[in-house]
Amino acid sequence: MRKYTRNGDLETVICNGCGKKLIVKDGILREGVLRLDHAWDFFSEKDGEVHHMDLCEDCYDQIVRNLRIPVEIEESTELL
Numbered sequence: 001m002r003k004y005t006r007n008g009d010l011e012t013v014i015c016n017g018c019g020k021k022l023i024v025k026d027g028i029l030r031e032g033v034l035r036l037d038h039a040w041d042f043f044s045e046k047d048g049e050v051h052h053m054d055l056c057e058d059c060y061d062q063i064v065r066n067l068r069i070p071v072e073i074e075e076s077t078e079l080l
């Protein structure tokens with residue numbers, strides 16, 4: 001989950017998985033995080049809901065380890 005200042009700057013990022021507060025400095029997140037923003041559609045049971053969450057890298061790794069089929073990984077051609 002994320003909190004923003006009144007000015008719209010990023011203030012706090014907390015991992016939805018473990019509750020860990022991630023490092024934010026000068027409005028910039030300084031740790032790896034998986035941000036998920038998903039608008040559920042008509043074919044789901046959550047039609048009309050938009051879900052947001054953040055997962056720290058440790059929680060992401062834990063989830064990925066339990067997947068039956070591994071995630072697809074490729075080299076990024078552009079540095080973000």
Ligand SMILES: [Zn+2]
Pocket residue numbers: 015016017018019020055056057058059060
């Ligand atoms: Zn976590």
